[in-house]
Amino acid sequence: MRRRPAALATAAALLALAAPASMAAAPDISPGEWEITITTEMRGLPVEVPTPPPMTFTSCVTPENPVPLQPQQGAQCSVFETKAQGDTVTWRLRCDDGRGGSYEGAGRIVFAADRFEGEQTTTMTGMGDAPITVANKMKGRRLGPCGE
DSSP, X not given: XXXXXXXXXXXXXXXXXXXXOOOSSOOOOOOEEEEEEEEEEEESOSSXXXXXXXXXXXXXXXXXXXXXXXXXXXXXXXXXXXXXXXXXXXXXXXXXXXXXXXXXXXXXXXXXXXEEEEEEEEEEESSSSSOEEEEEEEEEEEEESOOO
C-alpha cells in the first residue's frame, strides 16, 4: 500500500524526536520550555514531492531529558543508545509504526547556552519497494521555565 509522501515526512519528523533520553553524563543546558523547529528532506521516494513545510513545537528540555519530545500516535519507539559529551547529545532509535513499517535513525544536538542545533537521519522500510531516507535539521531556543 502506498502512503502519501507528506504524511511520511510528518511521521518521520515526529519519530525523530520520539525517544526519551537516558544517559550517564548530562550536557550543560538551561532547563526549560524550548521551541523546536524541524525542517525535513526526503530521499529515495519513487516520485518527486515538494519539501514539507518546517514543523515547530515546544518541549520541556532538561539535562536529564535533553532530546526534545514530540507526542506521537501509533509508533512504538525505543532508544538503544544515548550519549552526552560536553554540550553534544547523540542518540540512536528504532521504531515500529504499527502498520508494517519500521524506522531506524541516529541524531545529534549541540547545545549553546539557550539555543541548540542538530540533525537526525532516519531510514524507513516497509513503506514500498525501496527504503526512504529522511534527513531532519533541528533548531531550538529556550523560551522560559517549563509549564506545569
